[in-house]
Amino acid sequence: MxxxxxxxxVRALAWRLRRVLALAGVAGLAVTVVTVSxxxxxxxxxxxxxxxxxxxVASRARAGVHRAMLPASLAPLHGADPAAADxxxxxxxxxxxxxxxxxxxxEGIVTNAPPGAAARATSVHxxxxxxxxxxxxxxxxxxxxxxxxxxxxxxxxxxxxxxxxRARCEACHEAPAQVAADLTRMKFQGVAHGSxxxxxxxxxxxxxxxxxxxxxxxxxxxxxxxxxxxxxFDHRASGFALDGAHARTACEACHRTTRAGLPVAARGAPAxxxxxxxxxxxxxxxxxxxxxxxxxxTVTACAACHQDPHQGTLAPKRCDAxxxxxxxxGDDVRFDHDRDATFAxxxxxxxxxxxxxxxxxxxxxxxxxxxxxxxxxVGPHQGATDCNACHEDPHKGALAAKRCDAxxxxxxxxxxxxxxxFDHxxxxxxxxxxxxxxxDxxxxxETKAFRPLETxxxxxxxxxxxxxxxxxxxxxAAASPDPHAGLVDCARCHLPTDRDPQPATFAxxxxxxxxxxxxxxxxxxxxxxxxxxxxxxxxxxxRGGSAAEQAALDALVRQGHHAFAPAARALQERAR
Amino acid sequence: MRGARxxxxxxxxxxxxxxxxxxxxxxLYSELxxxxxxSTPAPNDxxxxxxxxxxxWQASAHARAFxxxxxxxxxxxxxxxxxxxxxxxxxxxxxxxxxxxxRLDRLADGVDCQACHLDHGELVGxxxxxxxxxxxxxxxxxxxxxRSELCGRCHEGTLAEWRRHAGPAERTCQGCHMTEVTRTVxxxxxxxxxxxxxxxxxxxxxxxxFDVTSVDLTDAFVLDLSITRGDDGGVAAVCSVTSRVxxxxxTGDFGFREAELVLDGRDADGASTGRVGRxxxxxxxxxxxxxxxxxxxxxxxxxxxxxxxxxxxxGRGGERRHVLIRREQAVEEGQ
Numbered sequence: 001m002x003x004x005x006x007x008x009x010v011r012a013l014a015w016r017l018r019r020v021l022a023l024a025g026v027a028g029l030a031v032t033v034v035t036v037s038x039x040x041x042x043x044x045x046x047x048x049x050x051x052x053x054x055x056x057v058a059s060r061a062r063a064g065v066h067r068a069m070l071p072a073s074l075a076p077l078h079g080a081d082p083a084a085a086d087x088x089x090x091x092x093x094x095x096x097x098x099x100x101x102x103x104x105x106x107e108g109i110v111t112n113a114p115p116g117a118a119a120r121a122t123s124v125h126x127x128x129x130x131x132x133x134x135x136x137x138x139x140x141x142x143x144x145x146x147x148x149x150x151x152x153x154x155x156x157x158x159x160x161x162x163x164x165x166r167a168r169c170e171a172c173h174e175a176p177a178q179v180a181a182d183l184t185r186m187k188f189q190g191v192a193h194g195s196x197x198x199x200x201x202x203x204x205x206x207x208x209x210x211x212x213x214x215x216x217x218x219x220x221x222x223x224x225x226x227x228x229x230x231x232x233f234d235h236r237a238s239g240f241a242l243d244g245a246h247a248r249t250a251c252e253a254c255h256r257t258t259r260a261g262l263p264v265a266a267r268g269a270p271a272x273x274x275x276x277x278x279x280x281x282x283x284x285x286x287x288x289x290x291x292x293x294x295x296x297x298t299v300t301a302c303a304a305c306h307q308d309p310h311q312g313t314l315a316p317k318r319c320d321a322x323x324x325x326x327x328x329x330g331d332d333v334r335f336d337h338d339r340d341a342t343f344a345x346x347x348x349x350x351x352x353x354x355x356x357x358x359x360x361x362x363x364x365x366x367x368x369x370x371x372x373x374x375x376x377x378v379g380p381h382q383g384a385t386d387c388n389a390c391h392e393d394p395h396k397g398a399l400a401a402k403r404c405d406a407x408x409x410x411x412x413x414x415x416x417x418x419x420x421x422f423d424h425x426x427x428x429x430x431x432x433x434x435x436x437x438x439x440d441x442x443x444x445x446e447t448k449a450f451r452p453l454e455t456x457x458x459x460x461x462x463x464x465x466x467x468x469x470x471x472x473x474x475x476x477a478a479a480s481p482d483p484h485a486g487l488v489d490c491a492r493c494h495l496p497t498d499r500d501p502q503p504a505t506f507a508x509x510x511x512x513x514x515x516x517x518x519x520x521x522x523x524x525x526x527x528x529x530x531x532x533x534x535x536x537x538x539x540x541x542x543r544g545g546s547a548a549e550q551a552a553l554d555a556l557v558r559q560g561h562h563a564f565a566p567a568a569r570a571l572q573e574r575a576r
Numbered sequence: 577m578r579g580a581r582x583x584x585x586x587x588x589x590x591x592x593x594x595x596x597x598x599x600x601x602x603x604l605y606s607e608l609x610x611x612x613x614x615s616t617p618a619p620n621d622x623x624x625x626x627x628x629x630x631x632x633w634q635a636s637a638h639a640r641a642f643x644x645x646x647x648x649x650x651x652x653x654x655x656x657x658x659x660x661x662x663x664x665x666x667x668x669x670x671x672x673x674x675x676x677x678x679r680l681d682r683l684a685d686g687v688d689c690q691a692c693h694l695d696h697g698e699l700v701g702x703x704x705x706x707x708x709x710x711x712x713x714x715x716x717x718x719x720x721x722x723r724s725e726l727c728g729r730c731h732e733g734t735l736a737e738w739r740r741h742a743g744p745a746e747r748t749c750q751g752c753h754m755t756e757v758t759r760t761v762x763x764x765x766x767x768x769x770x771x772x773x774x775x776x777x778x779x780x781x782x783x784x785x786f787d788v789t790s791v792d793l794t795d796a797f798v799l800d801l802s803i804t805r806g807d808d809g810g811v812a813a814v815c816s817v818t819s820r821v822x823x824x825x826x827t828g829d830f831g832f833r834e835a836e837l838v839l840d841g842r843d844a845d846g847a848s849t850g851r852v853g854r855x856x857x858x859x860x861x862x863x864x865x866x867x868x869x870x871x872x873x874x875x876x877x878x879x880x881x882x883x884x885x886x887x888x889x890x891g892r893g894g895e896r897r898h899v900l901i902r903r904e905q906a907v908e909e910g911q
Contacts (some may be wrong), residue, residue: 480892483832487860513859515659515733515829524656565649 004152008134030061072139082139090138102132124157158193162224172199196221203291205259227291240300244326254305255293309371311362328373346411349414357390398451402427430455433496457490467559472566474552480564488513506561525568529560532571539575549574608712611697613666614680622689625711625762625769632784633689633862641686646831646892652843654683659830661894662730663687669695675730692726702782705761708775724748733829733858736808742822752821754793781890788889788898797901801848801885807909809878813839813852815885817870817901825887825900826856832892833858835900840884841876 009169034057072082079085090097104108113119113126120126128135136143145151153160160167174187192198196217202209208217220226220233235242241251257263302308302319322328322335338344345352358373359366367373378389387393387404407422408415425431430438444453444460458465464471470479484493493509494501503526507519536553539545551572560567580774608617619639623630633639641647641663642654651659657678664683665676667690676691693700699714702721706898720726724742726734727749738749757873760778764770783790800816817837819825836858841849852874864887876883884904889897 483892487855488858517830520658521650521656524658525652528652528655564652568652 075143097133099132164223207296246325251290256291259294313376394448396449398449467562525564533557535575618692619688626837629784636786638687665691667694706777707772734823734827737823799903803883803907811876811880813874813883815872819864839874840898841880842882843879850876
């Protein structure tokens, strides 16, 4: 039993007791009045009382009883003066007011409609149970308890919840201005309440009224609160989830303008109740707030709010390819240099600090942070393996026509020695034959520049080539060229497959073109050179010659193969 | 006249023979027939009578075979002795085949008379002089001295080429390199020799010049030269040379032997406009083989009006030593 029902029961009991007491009071009063009146002579002597007197008294008594029984006047529509009313119009003998009597005048009112019936949706009363008098008792000046406390608005098809419960009645129920506070003059029925906008101004000016994202006000707002924390708005529904720092960002930081293009006041503007629609909210200015901000259509591109530290150089990559709202710098950057850049970080590159390569900002000054550094277009990023952007070219540009990675593998643990992917035959102009393959690089390449050398034999073996032309080291006058000079390729005698050629090897080469006698001639010359060398060494030693002189003898012997006669002559001179 | 000479001659010779007869086995020119390898007859000895032969020989490479600077250098100042058997040979009769053994004396005389004509003290030759009195006995080996194999004892490689390329009716080495001549075997230099020569017959024999310079090369090579002017004014020359020489050109196993075929362009003033050449070496396989045409094409610049094609032997310095065939031709001007 609710408090309301309890109150109704107490009232019914009091009503019945009052009638009993009233009847007893009236009877007692009548006896008293009659007695007193008789005693004062106001009344005739009962023995002289006429029928008219009795009738008069009865009439007066009846009126007094009536007044005593019906202390409250009727509702205006019911005639206000109960005394003038026809009681039976409403009451039956049992003093009850049956629904039928009400409905005799108030036609068309449906009550107790079964759930689902059409009337239940359209009629205020259709869903009510009980009798008319349960709600509309008269003799109280009014038929409806318009008392804010007493009126059960929940039964009026629009339960007052939250802020609605605190709203002033006239906010919804219009009344003529001059009777603004007169509840009885207000319009209660027929107040539109199907849509929030029946009362409220849509601060969003229809932003959410139509389109793919159309949703009712209640998807975000309810009567318990519609702004701030009470907002039942999940930003994810907007297509732009507020993660990380975005969740901590003031709304106005993004929703900065109203739909009219005016700036939205910063958060902290006085909160107010939901603005109401004119005219019911006449005079209530819509405050500058998020509600007025342009909510839909806010550009979600990062660059709309964030300044691109990369200054557009990473376009057309999307920011979220690397950055998340939760974390966007340091180790949390979801950037895989191997996958996302054109330069995979392999080998020693993988351990380098970013700034070793990305050291400059777009203005050329040292970058304060990686994000402000030039990321694209740094050296190797340019597609070619412009390793020189970071590395000093030890070859001094001599190999500029080659790609560094033709020989050096950045992914390897080392870039020289065994790790070198260099094939002299493939990558240089000279295939190293059995004679040259075992040589140390420095035997031919004097510096690490590895400048391309002459591929002709004479390019490296200049001394031999000169000897073949008759010019021996340390000799002033040139002898006549060897007959082979300029006619016979070196390789006719020096086969590429020769690993450790012996004199007999070359003797056979002589015989291959000439007669075997030339082979013998060659061997004889070898022997002769050996003898001359021994004599020369002895002579140099005897006269205390320097090591350089001895070396000169060796050089002469070496060149003696290509210029026997002048070499032999020179050796003989030195042997003296 | 002739009768008087015969009478005088008979008297003189009879007297001489009388002198000679006093010492049997020891003739007037006994030094020519000594069989001492350490002291062989010198060319100068032969020259007393065989004047022309000696002169021919002396101008030939045979005389310079040992002293030629190229040989001296090639043998390291004669230190390499293997070559001396051919460059200063003893008698080829001393060994059965192949190059003779090295001579022990007079090396500077090179390939001298005794190398071919002295057989253990006996002088040998292809013809008999027919003199009334012979200062030295002569054994005639006509067939041997006409055969290439005689030369091939030293010129082994060339002989091999000749054998490979020469047909059955081909001329021998001597056929080209020892020009035929009809004369007496000796030529008088003094009274005695005049007497002796007077009784000699004039017989066909061969000169001892040997060198290519003495060879008649008239039909040795066939050279075709085609010269046309192109649309751009340049000259395209095509030269084809076919050798009929029955050995390679150049030939020889030793030393520096180069031949070259050259196309020389000349303008209207005779100045050279360009030169296209090809060097020919036996050792490099580029020598001219008989019957195998060598085709040389060359582009010569605008202004060339004549082209000369020359096949020649050249020396170490590129100098032209002997022209084998030469053809000069004007450019055929098109319509």
